[in-house]
Amino acid sequence: MISTANIRIDKIAKSRVTDYDVNNVPFGKCFSDHMFVAEYADGKWQNATICPYGDVPLSYAMSALHYGQAIFEGMKAYKNDKGEVSLFRPLENFKRLNKSAVRMCMPEVPEEIFMNGLLELLRLDSSWVPTSESGSLYIRPFLIATDEAIGVKPSETYKFIIITCPAGKYYSEPIKVVVETDYFRAVHGGVGFVKAAGNYGRSLYPTKLAQQKGYQQVIWTDSATHHFVEESGTMNLMFVIGDTLLTPALSDTILAGITRDSVIALAKHWGMKVEERKVSLKEVAEAYERGDLKEAFGCGTAATIAQIVGIGFEGKDFVLPPVEERKFSTKVDETLRLIRKGKAEDTLNWMMKI
Numbered sequence: 370m371i372s373t374a375n376i377r378i379d380k381i382a383k384s385r386v387t388d389y390d391v392n393n394v395p396f397g398k399c400f401s402d403h404m405f406v407a408e409y410a411d412g413k414w415q416n417a418t419i420c421p422y423g424d425v426p427l428s429y430a431m432s433a434l435h436y437g438q439a440i441f442e443g444m445k446a447y448k449n450d451k452g453e454v455s456l457f458r459p460l461e462n463f464k465r466l467n468k469s470a471v472r473m474c475m476p477e478v479p480e481e482i483f484m485n486g487l488l489e490l491l492r493l494d495s496s497w498v499p500t501s502e503s504g505s506l507y508i509r510p511f512l513i514a515t516d517e518a519i520g521v522k523p524s525e526t527y528k529f530i531i532i533t534c535p536a537g538k539y540y541s542e543p544i545k546v547v548v549e550t551d552y553f554r555a556v557h558g559g560v561g562f563v564k565a566a567g568n569y570g571r572s573l574y575p576t577k578l579a580q581q582k583g584y585q586q587v588i589w590t591d592s593a594t595h596h597f598v599e600e601s602g603t604m605n606l607m608f609v610i611g612d613t614l615l616t617p618a619l620s621d622t623i624l625a626g627i628t629r630d631s632v633i634a635l636a637k638h639w640g641m642k643v644e645e646r647k648v649s650l651k652e653v654a655e656a657y658e659r660g661d662l663k664e665a666f667g668c669g670t671a672a673t674i675a676q677i678v679g680i681g682f683e684g685k686d687f688v689l690p691p692v693e694e695r696k697f698s699t700k701v702d703e704t705l706r707l708i709r710k711g712k713a714e715d716t717l718n719w720m721m722k723i
């Protein structure tokens with residue numbers, strides 16, 4: 370067991386926080402003072418340490434680089450008006466990290482290490498959590514295989530690391546997406562339902578092609594038929610058709626997003642009709658033609674809600690209703706923001722104070 374008392378803490382001599390305006394930094398490029406690192410070797414977790422963020426020596430032969438035994442999480446901490454810092458549903462990220470670990474043949478990270486490391490790190494770096502309305506501290510826990518060895522087999526050594534960076538709004542404008550029917554993100558029997566690093570590497574090329582055509586992201590479709598929608602970029606995908614919230618059911622090709630789960634929980638809490646099932650492109654196109662496609666959006670930790678205002682499909686562009694007319698997604702976006710900032714009652718018990 371690694372308790373908070375067992376984490377070695379090596380504090381930075383002088384905080385760098387005053388070098389930045391944490392309410393106004395580009396996403397993912399400015400890292401806070403400290404990082405948490407725990408090592409797995411000889412069949413056990415050990416050497417839990419918090420130390421100044423910075424470069425570390427790693428071998429170019431390390432297996433994460435060659436064979437992709439690398440997984441990660443993405444989560445956020447928020448500061449309320451009293452300066453208190455809270456995490457949004459951190460245990461869900463902990464559980465999902467370990468689901469990824471099992472699929473990628475990596476050792477699971479014990480809850481004490483994940484949670485105590487995270488809480489202690491945030492307590493040390495709480496001055497890095499933005500105070501702005503849409504600001505948060507983005508948290509990146511990740512697990513990498515560190516064996517210095519060429520040869521395809523599970524590594525015997527690993528590092529679990531947590532780094533953090535201040536974040537503002539992810540997408541400042543609503544987005545246009547295009548339905549991808551050549552490439553696919555995930556395949557039945559594959560690793561689409563976990564956060565394996567390779568899932569993201571493989572998505573870059575089709576996304577680049579979409580961006581060259583003027584879209585910000587793709588809508589991924591099923592690999593077998595390309596008739597069913599799955600996700601959009603690195604977000605789960607949702608539609609409001611008529612008065613129903615419709616989203617693809619979870620499967621082994623879809624990541625079980627924590628934002629997705631939260632949006633569904635709020636919709637149900639408000640008495641809205643929710644359907645989680647296979648969603649065909651045909652029915653989305655027909656709803657659009659009938660004028661029933663009221664809202665489309667992606668949801669995920671980075672953006673919370675990314676409003677989709679255009680969908681490219683079979684050479685045509687569906688032009689969707691303007692954001693001001695979208696009652697559900699704007700309400701859910703604002704409600705999540707208020708809960709996270711401690712300005713609305715946390716009825717579903719999602720926030721954890723550090």
Ligand SMILES: Cc1ncc(COP(=O)(O)O)c(C=O)c1O
Binds near residue numbers: 627
């Ligand atoms: C492929 C993919 N889908 C969906 C999501 C949304 O998940 P969450 O809401 O937990 O951030 C993410 C981001 O983590 C993702 O990478």
